[in-house]
Amino acid sequence: MSYLNNIRTFVRVYELGGMSAAGRDLRISPAVTSSRISQLEDHLSVRLFQRTTRSLTPTEQGKAFYVGACKILDSVESAEAQVVNMTENPKGSLYVAAPLGLGRRLIAPLVPGFLEQYPEINVRLRLSDRKVDLTTEGLDLSFFLGQPEDSTLRIRKIADVPRVLCASPAYIAARGAPVSGDDLISGRHECLSLRFPGATEFQWRLITKSGPKKFSVKGRYESDDGDVLTDWALTGNGIVMKPIFEIAEHLKTGRLVAVATKTPPEPIQMACLYTHRKGQDPKTRLFMEFVIDRISKAVRDTSVKT
Numbered sequence: 001m002s003y004l005n006n007i008r009t010f011v012r013v014y015e016l017g018g019m020s021a022a023g024r025d026l027r028i029s030p031a032v033t034s035s036r037i038s039q040l041e042d043h044l045s046v047r048l049f050q051r052t053t054r055s056l057t058p059t060e061q062g063k064a065f066y067v068g069a070c071k072i073l074d075s076v077e078s079a080e081a082q083v084v085n086m087t088e089n090p091k092g093s094l095y096v097a098a099p100l101g102l103g104r105r106l107i108a109p110l111v112p113g114f115l116e117q118y119p120e121i122n123v124r125l126r127l128s129d130r131k132v133d134l135t136t137e138g139l140d141l142s143f144f145l146g147q148p149e150d151s152t153l154r155i156r157k158i159a160d161v162p163r164v165l166c167a168s169p170a171y172i173a174a175r176g177a178p179v180s181g182d183d184l185i186s187g188r189h190e191c192l193s194l195r196f197p198g199a200t201e202f203q204w205r206l207i208t209k210s211g212p213k214k215f216s217v218k219g220r221y222e223s224d225d226g227d228v229l230t231d232w233a234l235t236g237n238g239i240v241m242k243p244i245f246e247i248a249e250h251l252k253t254g255r256l257v258a259v260a261t262k263t264p265p266e267p268i269q270m271a272c273l274y275t276h277r278k279g280q281d282p283k284t285r286l287f288m289e290f291v292i293d294r295i296s297k298a299v300r301d302t303s304v305k306t
Contacts, residue, residue: 003043004076007069009036010048014066015138018056025124077281090282091120097134098143101226101246102270103127106295107143114290121283129194129226134273140284142273143291145243153273158292159299161243163265165204166256170236178239181206181215181263190238191217192229204241206263213263241265245299270299 012022013033023033041048048062058066077092098107103125111123126132126139134142134153148155165184167177178184181204184191193202202222203214221232230247233240234255240247250256272292274284 002039004072006036006040006043007072009033010040011066011069011073012138013037013049013056014058014062015136089120090118090286092283093122093124094141094283094287095124095126095137095139096141096143096287097126097128097132097137097139099129099145099226100127101129101230101243102143102145104227105246106298107291110291110294114287117290118283118286121287123287129224134275140274140281141288143270144273145268145270147269148271148273153275156272156274156288156292158270158272159296160267161245161270161299162267163241163243164247164251164258165239165241165260165265166233166247166251166258167239168234168236168256169254171233171238172257172259174236177257178260179262180260181208181213184217184239184260185215189217189219190221191219192232192238192240193217193219193222194226194229195222195224205266206260207266208263212266243268243270270295 009022009026009028012025013019016022016025019030019033019037023030026033037048044061044065046061046065047059048065050057050059096107104127108125108127111125115121115123126137132139132142134140143158145161165178167175171190175189178186178189183189184204191202191204195202202218203216205212205214207213219238221229221238223229223232226242226246229240230242230250232238234250239259244251247256251258272288274288
């Protein structure tokens with residue numbers, strides 16, 4: 001088992017790019033992480049990483065070993081999954097990713113209940129509004145809003161989530177309330193953008209009388225964190241587009257007000273992604289079913305209440 005642990009540690013160091021990051025992820029000390037890599041290198045009689053005080057870079061041998069190591073771990077996990085299926089006692093770590101708003105409001109609150117039901121499973125929840133790569137980041141499952149780019153992954157649709165354009169009463173008092181998408185691009189309004197490195201333009205897809213249409217909105221505020229945009233909207237700095245479940249309480253209390261209601265946003269797909277192999281893992285299937293059943297109901301209830 002020690003050799004297998006060394007391989008697991010190597011894979012996480014390779015994927016996360018550092019001893020400290022891998023150690024935190026595996027819940028072991030940097031010293032243990034470094035020791036495991038050294039043991040593996042001694043066993044193989046090669047250097048797997050070039051180390052300096054500031055960087056850690058895989059060698060050509062390290063890159064080649066990573067491919068084989070992933071296959072070894074895949075085989076072990078597949079064998080363990082078959083045994084777990086037979087014993088009906090799922091265990092092990094489950095790596096799950098989700099956007100900040102979805103993860104904080106709908107998924108994270110469900111994790112304690114899931115772990116109480118399956119006490120031998122560990123859930124490692126990774127929240128970020130950036131796009132994630134299941135394979136390179138070692139994830140089992142990724143929840144998302146929108147359309148996936150990787151067609152090789154399995155997708156499980158959860159719901160079409162209503163969205164709303166909204167602003168604070170203070171912003172409306174200062175700038176006026178836009179009625180439609182045309183008002184948004186008139187130059188009078190500040191639109192808050194969720195953007196990532198490499199994006200060249202920002203568009204909101206709204207429903208008009210003639211059908212869905214893209215509006216190239218502009219604004220001085222942008223962030224890769226959706227909750228930052230909500231905070232900016234609450235403090236009167238602009239108009240934000242949000243899934244209703246994220247800002248339902250603010251709409252209810254009047255801290256945010258729906259605007260441009262003649263051209264509302266298109267609903268956005270909520271779904272989860274996984275590889276074919278991960279979909280066969282009992283841990284992944286159990287977590288998907290547990291979460292999807294509950295957040296589908298939560299999204300429906302939010303839509304009805306608002």
